[in-house]
Amino acid sequence: MNKPFAITLDVGSSLANHTGSWRTLRPLYVDRLPPCNNACPSGENIQGWLFHAEAGDYESAWRVLVQDNPLPAVMGRVCYHPCENSCNRGQLDSAVGINSVERFLGDEAIRRGWRFDLPAQRSGKHVLIVGAGPSGLSAAYHLARFGHQVTICDAAPQAGGMMRFGIPKYRLPRDVLDAEVRRILDLGVTLKLNTRVDNVLDAMQGGGFDAVFLAVGAHIGKRAYIPAGSAARIIDAVSVLRSMEGEEKPMLGRRVVVYGGGNTAIDVARTARRLGADEAVIVYRRTREKMPAHEFEVEEALQEGVLIKWLSTIKQVSDEGALTIEKMRLDEQGFPQPTGEFEALSSDTLVLALGQDVDLSLLDGVPGLEINNGTVQVSPNLMTGYPGIFAGGDMVPSERTVTVGIGHGKKAARNIDAWLRGETYAAAPKHELANYEKLNPWYYDDAPKTLRPTLDILRRLSTFEEVQGGLDESNALFEARRCLSCGNCFECDNCYGVCPDNAVIKLGPGKRFEFNYDYCKGCGICVSECPCGAIKMVPEEI
Amino acid sequence: MPFQPVKFYQTGTFTVGNRLLEPEVRSVQANMQRTNSLNSGHRACQGCGEALGARYAIDAAMNASNRQLIAANATGCLEVFSTPYPETSWQIPWLHSLFGNTAAVATGIAAAMRAKGRRDVRVIAQGGDGGTTDIGFGCLSGMFERNDDVLYICYDNEAYMNTGVQRSSATPPAARTATTMPVGPEPGNVFGQGKNLPQIAMAHNIPYVATATVADLHDLEYKVKKAIGIRGAKYIHIYVPCPLGWGAASHDTIKLARLVKESGLFPVYEAEHGVVTSVSRIRKRVPVEDYLRLQRRFAHLFGKVPAVATIARIQAMADQNIRKFGLLEEGTHS
Numbered sequence: 001m002n003k004p005f006a007i008t009l010d011v012g013s014s015l016a017n018h019t020g021s022w023r024t025l026r027p028l029y030v031d032r033l034p035p036c037n038n039a040c041p042s043g044e045n046i047q048g049w050l051f052h053a054e055a056g057d058y059e060s061a062w063r064v065l066v067q068d069n070p071l072p073a074v075m076g077r078v079c080y081h082p083c084e085n086s087c088n089r090g091q092l093d094s095a096v097g098i099n100s101v102e103r104f105l106g107d108e109a110i111r112r113g114w115r116f117d118l119p120a121q122r123s124g125k126h127v128l129i130v131g132a133g134p135s136g137l138s139a140a141y142h143l144a145r146f147g148h149q150v151t152i153c154d155a156a157p158q159a160g161g162m163m164r165f166g167i168p169k170y171r172l173p174r175d176v177l178d179a180e181v182r183r184i185l186d187l188g189v190t191l192k193l194n195t196r197v198d199n200v201l202d203a204m205q206g207g208g209f210d211a212v213f214l215a216v217g218a219h220i221g222k223r224a225y226i227p228a229g230s231a232a233r234i235i236d237a238v239s240v241l242r243s244m245e246g247e248e249k250p251m252l253g254r255r256v257v258v259y260g261g262g263n264t265a266i267d268v269a270r271t272a273r274r275l276g277a278d279e280a281v282i283v284y285r286r287t288r289e290k291m292p293a294h295e296f297e298v299e300e301a302l303q304e305g306v307l308i309k310w311l312s313t314i315k316q317v318s319d320e321g322a323l324t325i326e327k328m329r330l331d332e333q334g335f336p337q338p339t340g341e342f343e344a345l346s347s348d349t350l351v352l353a354l355g356q357d358v359d360l361s362l363l364d365g366v367p368g369l370e371i372n373n374g375t376v377q378v379s380p381n382l383m384t385g386y387p388g389i390f391a392g393g394d395m396v397p398s399e400r401t402v403t404v405g406i407g408h409g410k411k412a413a414r415n416i417d418a419w420l421r422g423e424t425y426a427a428a429p430k431h432e433l434a435n436y437e438k439l440n441p442w443y444y445d446d447a448p449k450t451l452r453p454t455l456d457i458l459r460r461l462s463t464f465e466e467v468q469g470g471l472d473e474s475n476a477l478f479e480a481r482r483c484l485s486c487g488n489c490f491e492c493d494n495c496y497g498v499c500p501d502n503a504v505i506k507l508g509p510g511k512r513f514e515f516n517y518d519y520c521k522g523c524g525i526c527v528s529e530c531p532c533g534a535i536k537m538v539p540e541e542i
Numbered sequence: 543m544p545f546q547p548v549k550f551y552q553t554g555t556f557t558v559g560n561r562l563l564e565p566e567v568r569s570v571q572a573n574m575q576r577t578n579s580l581n582s583g584h585r586a587c588q589g590c591g592e593a594l595g596a597r598y599a600i601d602a603a604m605n606a607s608n609r610q611l612i613a614a615n616a617t618g619c620l621e622v623f624s625t626p627y628p629e630t631s632w633q634i635p636w637l638h639s640l641f642g643n644t645a646a647v648a649t650g651i652a653a654a655m656r657a658k659g660r661r662d663v664r665v666i667a668q669g670g671d672g673g674t675t676d677i678g679f680g681c682l683s684g685m686f687e688r689n690d691d692v693l694y695i696c697y698d699n700e701a702y703m704n705t706g707v708q709r710s711s712a713t714p715p716a717a718r719t720a721t722t723m724p725v726g727p728e729p730g731n732v733f734g735q736g737k738n739l740p741q742i743a744m745a746h747n748i749p750y751v752a753t754a755t756v757a758d759l760h761d762l763e764y765k766v767k768k769a770i771g772i773r774g775a776k777y778i779h780i781y782v783p784c785p786l787g788w789g790a791a792s793h794d795t796i797k798l799a800r801l802v803k804e805s806g807l808f809p810v811y812e813a814e815h816g817v818v819t820s821v822s823r824i825r826k827r828v829p830v831e832d833y834l835r836l837q838r839r840f841a842h843l844f845g846k847v848p849a850v851a852t853i854a855r856i857q858a859m860a861d862q863n864i865r866k867f868g869l870l871e872e873g874t875h876s
Contacts, residue, residue, distance in 0.1 A: 009628035014583030016629060022588065054552060054562060442800065442826075445554040481552045481562065490552070493559025497571035497759060498796055500594040502582045506574050509561065519582035523589035523785075524793030531553060 019501060023522035025537040027515055032434035032487025032533055036083035036098060041399070042069045042138075042407040046083055046098055047488055053101055053480035054490075061480075062105045062114060069406055070141040070184055071134065073110055073176045076103020077468070078167055079403045080294055088436045088486050094449040097471075097479045104476035110179045116187055119147040125420045128153065128209040130197045130362065133161020134402045135215035135393030137184055138409025139416070143213075144187040146417045151207070152189060155196035158245070161217050162394070163402060165242040166264070168271050169464040200362045200389065211388045211416050214363075214376070215409065218356035218394040224259070229319030237268045237353035244271060253348025255279045257323060259314055260353030261291045266298060268351050269306040274464055281345065282308045285328050285336045300467060304460050311336065314350070321347045358395040373397070381415040381425060382408065390416055434487025438533030443492070447482050450475045489513070489534040495526035545764040545822075555760045569759050570605045571597075577604040577633060584631040585623040589792025591782035591799065592620055592697045595756045596668065599695050599780060602763040604634060606770040607664040612655075614648040616669030616678055617641035619704040620697060642677040644669050645685040648692040656691075664770050665691065671698040671712035675737050686746035686775045693769045693776040696739060699784035707787045711737045714807075715859075716852050717788075718839045729842050733855060743777040744816045750774075752812040755781040757799035761822055765812060781808050789838025801833035806860035809867045821867045830857045 034047040045064055052061035065072050076099055087095035108114075125148045129136045132154035140150045158164055159181045163172060185191055197203045204212050221236025228234060235250075237260070243250045256272040258265045261284035269280040282301075284291060287310050291298065302308070309325065313336070316324040323345040328336035357374050368385035370377040376384055376391045383390050392408030394400045418425035453469035460467055471479060489512050496504045496513055503520035504513050527535045547555045551562045559572030570576055579600035586593035604611050612635045615621045621638050624631040639647040648667035655663045667685075669678060674696040685692055701719050702708040709719040715733040718724070722731045743751045749772050754762040762780065769776040783790060783798040790798055802808040803822065807830055810822035831853060834840040843849040864870060 007628075012629045014581060014585075014624070014626075014629045014631040017583040017585070019583060019585070443553045443556040445552065445556065483552065485552075491559070491561045492553055492557035493568070493572040494557050497558030497569065498594065500586060500590045500597070500795075501584070502578050502580075502597070508574065516582070521588040523795070524791075525589055525594075525795055528793040529796050531557060 018518045019521050020503075020516075020518045023517075023520060024540050025522040025524065026517065026540045027520065027522070027524065027526055027535050027537055029489065029513065029515075030487075030534060030536050031431055031489075032438065033431040034434050034486040034488065035086040035088055036096075036486075038430075038433060039082040039086040040407075041082065041401065041403040042075070043410060044068045044083075047483065047485055049105070050096070050098070050101065050480050050483040051485065051488070051490060053105065053477070054483060056477055058105055058108050059112075059114060062109045065102065065105060066116065068410060070116070070138060071106075071180045071406060072102050073106025073180055074134075074163060074172060075403065075406070076100065076106045076470075077172050077176070077466075078163070080401060082403075088434070088439060089444075089482060089484055091436045092441050092444060092484075093446065096482045096484075097449055097452070100450070100452050100471050101476050101480050104471050104473070106180070107176075107470055110176065116141070116145065116183060118187065119145050121147050122149070123147040123420065125149065125210045126151070126208065127416060127420075128204060128207060128212045129215065130154075130200065130203075130212065131161060131215035131217055131393070132156070132159035132181075132191060132193075133215055133217050133393060134163060134405035135217075135409040135412070136161070136213065137181060138406040139213045139215065139392070139413045140189045140409075141184045141187065142410050142413030143416060144184075144189050146413065148417070148420065150189045151192065151209075153192045153195040153197050153203070155194070157194055159191055159193065161215075162219075165219070165245055166238065166267070167402075168241065168244065168267050170270070170274070170460070170467050171267075173466050197362050199365065201366055204389070210420055211390065213409075213412050213416060214384075214389065214391040214395065215393040215405070216359060216362070216395055218358045218400065220357040220359055221352060222354040222357055224352060224354050226314055226317055228317035231319040232317040232321060232350070233348065234317065234350045234352065237264045237351050238356055240268050240271065240351055249275060252277055252351070255321075255346060255348045256281070256351060257314075257345060257347040257349070258282045258351045258353050260284065260355070261286065261293060262353060262355065263293045263297055264356075265353035266293045266301045266306070268353055270301050270304055272351075273304050273306060273461055280306045281347075282306060283312045283314055283323075283325065283345075284308060284310060285313045286334075287311060287330065290330075290334065303457060309345075313338070315342070317350060321350070323347055323350065356394070356400075360395075382412045383415065383419070388419070431487070434533050439484060439486060440529060440531050440533075441484075443494070443531035444484055447478070449482070450479045485532045487533050490532060492531060494529050494531060495535060498525050498529045500525070545761045547760070558759055570602050570763050571759055577601045577609070579604055579632065579634050580624060581631045581633055583629070585626060586619070587784075587786045587792070589785045589795045590623075591756050591784060591795045592670065592699055593623070594795065595697050595762075595780045595782040596620055598756065598759060598762050599668075599766050599778070600634060600666070602766040603664065603666055603693070603770050606767040608662070610660075610663045611635070611666060612651050612663060613637070613666040613668060614639050614644050614651060616644035616667075616673030618670035618673050618702075619699075620668065620670060622704050641673050643681050644673060644678055645681040645692065645694055648694070649685050649688070649690040652691045664693070666693045666695060668695040668697065670703070671696060671700060672702045672710045674698075675711045675739050679737075683742075683746070686743060686748050686777070689748060689774045691773050691775070693766075693778065695766075696777070696779045697782045698779055699782050699787060701784075701787055703784050703787040711735070712739070714856075716840060716843060716849075716856060718842065719787075728852070730839070740777065740779045740813075743779075744813045744818075746775070747816040748775040748777065750776040750812070750814055751779075752777075753779045753781070753808070753810050755799040755803050755808065755810060756783070757796050757803060758810065758822065761810065768812075787839070789841070790836055794836050798833065798836060801828055801836070804828050805830045805833050806864040806869050807833065807856070809863045809869060811867055818867065821869060823871050824864070824869045827870070830860050
């Protein structure tokens with residue numbers, strides 16, 4: 001005992017006092033499901049790729065993106081971005097421009113020539129894909145990356161399906177589409193064009209395929225019965241858009257009437273304006289609010305001088321193209337009812353844009369298939385009633401968009417891969433949703449959305465140049481940094497800083513944090529002050 | 543020049559760190575090598591604002607002084623919860639003074655360092671609002687008046703918490719404590735009394751006076767660093783919520799500090815030689831009610847018959863601060 005005066009104990013550190021025993025609630029780091037990811041029909045990990053884009057690491061961002069979707073440059077142009085509609089930032093100022101950042105990444109990948117990683121090993125299995133549209137290409141990509149051999153057959157002279165033969169050039173330039181298709185083919189995928197599959201069973205057995213994915217789309221324009229003179233010029237919208245890809249552009253005349261209210265009707269009317277029609281009139285039986293076409297497309301069409309007659313149906317067409325229009329009104333249920341009031345409208349061409357049907361003739365004689373409402377019925381794993389034949393895209397019951405099609409392709413590929421190995425694919429359980437209430441929005445900087453440039457109106461009326469421009473690097477970076485990273489730690493160090501007990505251990509860049517439960521008293525400040533809702537409190541087990 | 547926040551990097555400098563910013567503009571607290579001057583294992587209550595504020599301030603001071611720092615600490619919560627014999631949570635040279643003489647002890651340390659020619663060593667005196675505004679006020683005023691080379695930090699939790707929530711001269715009007723009127727027409731602390739210590743410090747014309755809260759770490763660290771770089775008497779008044787004494791949820795500590803500033807009740811500013819040189823403006827103004835409602839010490843204002851007149855008087859105090867210090871951004875309205 002050689003201690004100073006009045007000292008009987010050695011000096012110790014308070015680290016001997018494990019204050020963690022006070023705790024009744026325990027903080028846990030969690031990953032929650034961001035609403036954008038939850039809303040994406042292609043199942044993209046949007047928050048995940050924005051995380052890399054925020055740091056300016058565009059290649060890593062692109063590589064995370066293409067784990068789910070091999071067509072980001074296409075997506076960044078034609079997707080209706082349900083992600084942005086559900087973005088939590090929309091409740092703060094305006095949604096993150098996810099679609100524009102996606103396009104920037106897609107364009108950057110084309111510009112820099114980034115390529116997909118080749119599969120580590122080959123499975124020796126061979127899969128036939130019928131249809132080189134978004135679903136078929138997406139399935140081919142995923143199956144090839146799983147190591148399977150893939151052959152795509154398509155009846156058309158070029159790949160892309162509705163992306164080429166349905167979506168006008170001013171929304172999707174063809175060099176962009178070509179570049180992204182080529183990158184998929186570079187994985188070793190065989191593409192047979194001008195090859196119609198007339199009977200799928202023959203093709204499957206004759207070609208020695210282990211499985212088939214059908215994605216033929218819906219290319220037959222629906223007809224409606226309209227009494228018409230024999231010389232009346234009535235064509236369907238799909239044919240118009242398809243013939244835009246050929247040498248002979250369709251002759252629509254100076255006055256074009258489009259019948260229907262979907263995106264296809266808008267596409268045809270805008271195409272007609274670019275082909276020189278003085279008047280392009282859309283006739284639709286309900287109101288603007290009820291129109292299935294997307295609001296921004298309607299707006300762009302109106303800017304380009306497309307006229308829309310709401311609450312109108314076409315009753316009759318004369319030989320000279322004079323249309324008889326009946327005014328409608330909406331009843332209490334919102335259905336259009338005839339009013340008995342008529343008016344006349346003249347046209348050189350009437351284009352019907354009333355939806356599309358699927359050509360199911362290749363399925364004749366396949367046992368076990370169920371066809372309903374002109375679409376093929378599939379189980380939740382996208383397999384038809386015939387083992388080994390899967391189907392997706394517009395030919396199965398779904399919302400018919402490119403994004404949904406790409407999502408089907410991924411889902412089918414995962415299920416086909418499991419099926420080829422004699423297993424059943426089980427998706428990982430979804431995390432809890434990171435809704436706005438789980439965030440602490442105080443910490444996010446006030447930053448309004450960056451708007452993309454739009455082509456001037458004169459060029460929109462005379463050319464098929466792309467209407468919507470892209471972001472450059474500086475504003476794409478700004479836009480990516482508007483992401484709130486909902487539900488997923490982005491290493492802001494708040495928990496590490498705000499803990500009064502130093503009970504958060506920082507593990508270093510990219511490694512996130514850990515709780516030191518020896519000292520955590522369970523106050524919950526870290527949970528309250530986590531900007532993105534990536535921590536939760538759970539009762540301590542005693 | 544006040545603290546300049548960095549904007550447009552997702553969270554800018556609102557968060558403790560930010561992987562998108564250069565390391566030098568991140569806070570000291572974001573650093574894996576921070577001193578942790580007040581280490582784990584201390585006996586402060588769950589969610590203690592004072593423990594947090596003390597680590598924020600002393601880590602920043604350690605960083606700014608190149609770890610050449612000595613602190614004197616008044617009696618109070620901070621001293622009691624950090625050093626129960628024979629343990630200590632402090633990872634710095636640290637002395638416990640009496641309740642009332644911290645400023646004088648720090649003055650002595652500064653004199654000793656000067657005598658030894660250790661101009662690199664910086665001296666801090668720290669205490670709670672009781673030890674600062676009441677019991678240690680005479681020594682503090684003397685330290686100011688002599689312009690001793692000491693940074694005095696007051697952690698203001700608005701009452702004597704260690705001994706059981708007795709009123710101090712920093713207790714706000716209407717707040718209930720163990721020694722204010724428990725019942726009657728106007729329970730809680732009276733209006734029109736108490737001391738505004740940052741303003742009193744400014745009246746001494748000392749080189750630097752600042753206020754801060756635990757809700758704005760970058761601003762707090764900026765002020766501590768600035769004060770450490772100034773020779774002479776400095777005073778920083780840090781607002782630190784007390785979950786136990788205020789009857790607030792332990793997870794609301796930082797939220798309360800944010801609301802008190804955003805309501806205007808606690809103006810955050812700095813002053814040099816008696817003149818206000820910068821104010822932290824209100825970013826998202828809130829009524830005082832948002833702040834008061836989270837605390838049981840004000841629960842009597844929100845009973846079956848809300849004390850509308852009392853709440854209005856508190857709101858008027860906030861409004862007066864907003865006018866006096868110009869707390870709203872130019873062109874913004876309530």
